Amino acid sequence: MAGGKGKRLKSITNDEIPKPLAPINGKPILEWQIECLQRNGILEICIVIGYLGEKIQQALGDGSKLGVNIQYYNEETPLGTAGALAYLPHFVKGEAFVLVYGDCIFDIDINRMITFHHKNNAHATLFAHPNSHPYDSDLLLINNTGQVTGIVAKNTPRGKWYDNIVNAGLYILSSKVCEDIPKGQPTDLEKEYLAAEMQKGNIYGYISSEYIKDAGTPNRIQEVAQDLSKGVVAARNLQNKQKCIFIDRDGTINADSGLIHKIEDFELLPFAADAIKLINKSGYLAVVVTNQPVVARGLCDTKNIEEIHRKMHTLLGEAGAYADAVYYCPHHPDKGYPEENPEYKIPCECRKPSIGMITKAVEDFNISPQLSWMIGDTTTDIQTGKNAGLKTALVETGEAGQDKKYNAAPDITSKNLLEAVRQIITPRHCGLDPQSLCIATD
Ligand SMILES: [Zn+2]
Numbered sequence: 001m002a003g004g005k006g007k008r009l010k011s012i013t014n015d016e017i018p019k020p021l022a023p024i025n026g027k028p029i030l031e032w033q034i035e036c037l038q039r040n041g042i043l044e045i046c047i048v049i050g051y052l053g054e055k056i057q058q059a060l061g062d063g064s065k066l067g068v069n070i071q072y073y074n075e076e077t078p079l080g081t082a083g084a085l086a087y088l089p090h091f092v093k094g095e096a097f098v099l100v101y102g103d104c105i106f107d108i109d110i111n112r113m114i115t116f117h118h119k120n121n122a123h124a125t126l127f128a129h130p131n132s133h134p135y136d137s138d139l140l141l142i143n144n145t146g147q148v149t150g151i152v153a154k155n156t157p158r159g160k161w162y163d164n165i166v167n168a169g170l171y172i173l174s175s176k177v178c179e180d181i182p183k184g185q186p187t188d189l190e191k192e193y194l195a196a197e198m199q200k201g202n203i204y205g206y207i208s209s210e211y212i213k214d215a216g217t218p219n220r221i222q223e224v225a226q227d228l229s230k231g232v233v234a235a236r237n238l239q240n241k242q243k244c245i246f247i248d249r250d251g252t253i254n255a256d257s258g259l260i261h262k263i264e265d266f267e268l269l270p271f272a273a274d275a276i277k278l279i280n281k282s283g284y285l286a287v288v289v290t291n292q293p294v295v296a297r298g299l300c301d302t303k304n305i306e307e308i309h310r311k312m313h314t315l316l317g318e319a320g321a322y323a324d325a326v327y328y329c330p331h332h333p334d335k336g337y338p339e340e341n342p343e344y345k346i347p348c349e350c351r352k353p354s355i356g357m358i359t360k361a362v363e364d365f366n367i368s369p370q371l372s373w374m375i376g377d378t379t380t381d382i383q384t385g386k387n388a389g390l391k392t393a394l395v396e397t398g399e400a401g402q403d404k405k406y407n408a409a410p411d412i413t414s415k416n417l418l419e420a421v422r423q424i425i426t427p428r429h430c431g432l433d434p435q436s437l438c439i440a441t442d
Contacts, residue, residue, distance in 0.1 A: 001048050001081065001084070001099070001100070001101045001102055002018065002019075002020040002030060002047050002048060002049055002050075002053070002056055002102035003018075003048050003049055003050025003051060003053065003075050003078060003084070003102075004018075004019055004020075004050070004051065004101075004102065004103070005018075005019070005051045006018060006019025006020075006022070006051075006103065006216070008216055008217045008218075009022050009216065009217065009218065009221070011218055012218055012221065016052075016055075017052060017055050018049075018051050018052040018053065018055060018056060018102075019102060019103055019216070020056065020102030020103065021055060021056060021059055022215070022221065024105065024215060024221055024224055024225050024228065025225050025228050025229060028059065029102060029103060029104075029105065029215060030047070030056065030059075030060065030102055031060070031066065032105050032228075033100055033102070033104075033105070033106070034060070034063070034066050034068055034070075035066065036106060036107050036108070036110075037068070037098065037100075037110070038066060038067050038068050040109070040110040040111055041111070042068075042098060042110065043067070043068045043069060044068070044069055044071075044091075045063060045068050045069065045070045045071070046070075046071045046072070046073055046088060046091045047060070047070060047071075047072050047073070047102075048072075048073045048075050048084045049072055049073070049074055049075070050074070050075045050076075050078055053072070053074055056072075057072055071091060073087060073088060073091070078186070079184075079185065079186045079187060080186035080187050080188045080189075081101075081187070081188055081189040081190070082177075082181055082187040082188065082189035082192070082193055083181065083184075083185065083186050083187045085099075085173075085177060085178045085181045085187075086178060086181040086182060086183040086184075086187075087183065088178050089175065089178045089179060092175045092178055093175070094175045095175055096114065096117060096118070096172055096173065096174050096175065097172070097173055097175070098110060098114075098170070098171070098172055098173075099170070099171040099172075099173050099189075100170055101169050101170075103214060103215055103216040104168070104169055104170065104212055104213060104214050104215060104216075105211075105212070105213055105215050105224045105228070105233065106168075106170060106210070106211060106212035106213075106233075107210065107211050107233045107234050107236065107237045108127070108170075108208065108210040108211070108212060108237060108238070109210065109237055109238045109239045112208075112238055113125065113127065113172055113206050113208070114172055116146075116204070116206050117172040117174075117204070117206070120146060120204045122172070122174070122202060122203065122204040123173070123174050123176060123177060123197050123202035123203060124171055124172070124173050124174070124177060124193075124194060124197065124202070124203050124204070125171065125172040125173075125203075125204045125205070125206050126140065126148060126167050126168075126170075126171055126194075126203065126204070126205050126206065127167075127168040127169075127170040127171065127206055127208065127212060128140050128142065128148075128165050128166065128167060128168065128205040128206060128207045128208070129165070129166060129168050129207065129208055129209065129210075129212065130164040130165060130166065130313070130317075130322035130323065130324065131164065131166045131322065132277070132280065132317075132320045132321065132322060133317070133320065134162070134164040134166060134313070134314075134317040134322070135317055135318055136154050137154055137166040138151055138152065138153050138154055138166065138167055138190075139151070139152040139158065139162055139163070139164075139165060139166060140152075140165045140166065140167050140205050141163075141165075142163075142165055142205040142207070146204045146205060146206075147198070147201050147203065147204055147205075148194070148198050148203040148204060148205045149198060150198070151167065151190060151194070151195065151198075159310070160314070161263070161307060161310035161311040161313075161314045162310055162313070162314055163309075163310055163313055164313040164314075164316070164317045164322050164323075165205065165207060167190070168212045169212075169214065170212060171189075172206075177193065180193065181193060208238065209236060209238075209242070209285055209324045209325075209365060210236045210237055210238055211227065211232065211233045211234075211236040211237075213227070230283075231283075232283055235283055236283075238365065238366050239366070240366070241366060241367070241368040241371065242285055242365050242366055242367045242368065242371075243283065243284050243285070243367070243368060243371035243372050244284055244285040244286075244287050244324075244361065244365065244367045244371075244372040244373075245279050245284045245285070245286055245287070245372065245373045245375060245421065245424060246287050246288075246289050246358060246361070246372065246373065246374045246375070246385070246390065247276075247286065247287070247288050247289070247323075247374075247375050247376070247417070248288075248289065248290060248352075248374075248375065248376030248377060248378070248381045249288055249289075249290035249312075249328075250290065250377075250398065251376075251377035251378070251395075251397055251398015251399055252269075252272075252375060252376050252377050252381075252395055252397065252398055252417055253268060253269065253272045253276075253288065253312070253417065254266055254267055254268050254269060254272065254312070255267055255269055255398075256377070256398045256399070259293075259294050259297070259299060260294065260308065261294040261299040261300035261304060261308075262300075262304075263304075263307055263308055263311055266308050266311050266312065268312070268315050268316070269397060269416065269417065271416050271417060271418035272316075272417055272418075273315070273316050273318075273319030273320070273321045274319070274321070274418050275321075275416075275417040275418040275420070275421045276316055276321035276322070276323065276417075276421075277319065277320050277321035278418070278421050278422065278425065279421055279425070280321060280322060282421075282425040284372075284373075284424075284425065285324045285325075285365055285367070286321075286322070286323050286324050287323065287324055287325045287326075287327070287361050287365070288312075288323050288325070288326040288327070288328075289327050289328075289352065289357040289358060289361070289374075289384075290326070290327075290328045290329070291328070291329045291351050291352050291380075292305050292328045292329060292330050293329075293330070293331065293332035293351075295330035295331075295341060295344050296330060296331050296332035296340060296341055296344035296345050297332060297337065297339065297340055297341070298337075298339035298340050298341045299339075301341075302330055305328060305330065309326050309328075312326075324365070325361060325364065325365070327350070327357035327360060327361060328357075329348060329350035329351045329352070329356070329357060330344050331344050331345070331346055331347075331348040331350065331351055332344065332345055332351070333345070333346065333347040333348075333351070352380050352381065352383075352384040353380050353381075353383035353384040353387055353406065354384075354387070355384060355387050355388040358374075358384070358388040358390070359388070362388075369388055369389040369390050370389065372390050372391070373385070373390055373391045373392065373393060373424050374388070374390045374391075374392050374393070375392075375393045375394075375395060375417060375420045375421070375424075376392075376393075376394070376395065377394070377395050377396075377397055377398030377399045377400060377401070378398070378399045378401065378403045378405070379401055379403055379404060379405050379406040379407070379408050380403065380405055380406060381394075382394055382401070382406065382408040382409070382410045383405075383406035383408040385410075386408055391411045391424075392408075392410040392411050392412075393410055393411065393412045393413070393414055393420040393423070393424065394410035394412075394413045394414070395413075395414055395415070395416050395417055395419075395420055396413065396414070396415050396416065397415075397416050397417070401413075412424075
């Protein structure tokens, strides 16, 4: 969809080129997009043009120099974000297709998303991700089976605590969408088509850590240009092995007041958001792995845990930080307490120091354990990291390693989470193996 006027980019386009031709590091946005599609084997492309569309045709022609076939559909009267789709059934020919808007830069493993789309038999799959400003973004509500159950627009009332899942604006749509959209009338994809279809359970959210960013303002173009130069955009593609910092929760991210099971008992430690923000900018994933036996003990249920995690996401988001994922173990092996919840009083593979949560994340995000770290405040965390083949950092908050359950020496010891992250991502040059032996003391 490349027909928009792009008023906010006027200082770059000077109204002589349309927004999708705005250059980033010397290459138009559309070309960055088509190159990613081409690498994913998506070779048939239809560009919906409008404002200054002839410039796009001149620049890209039939697509042969980019290794794709391009057709054009000229939208003479703008029909909103989806109206043009009504005129494209002959192009999509009964197949699912990718819908991309001409102002974002992405590098994603699209076939992974297409597999997800077909597995769910979805009418539409939305690319969803956490971002660094959820408080002023449209949020997606996604249930445990992956269905989108609501879109909470920015500036509308939302729950006090919310998950940081944002619609990135890239879609897989079934060909049926082209038939469902009425001809000749403006249609908003999100507010009209998707809002109606999600009531029927036909819309799914694909949550990913891959790079996609709207480049619709001069500032954003600058950020994206830097990310492209640093290699962050390509590195996040899930076809590439990811490096990850796994983080324990209680005593590492939040104060450990003991068996936290009430929402008011969860408070971030003062440096936690800065630490996670640093991870977000570093190219490492930030994944929380936490034992929550409070469920097995009958102190609360999994809904309460998830609400506590919504509080964590909200507080982190207010500070510009986000966790790429959270895994928790609700189990506990020891039976025989009066209030316990027997369903969860079982031995399991996920309770640390077992590595079930890490194995799951490694699979979900194509993580290389050798390139990754575990940070925590207990010897259980350090033992978990060792069991999973990760490097390990002990923090001197929470238990500060005094639980003494395991005789496991960490690779580094740090004052707190922020210091640990600094040591991991900016190793000191002390002449020794920078990743394992340097211990910063300031
Ligand atoms: Zn478990």
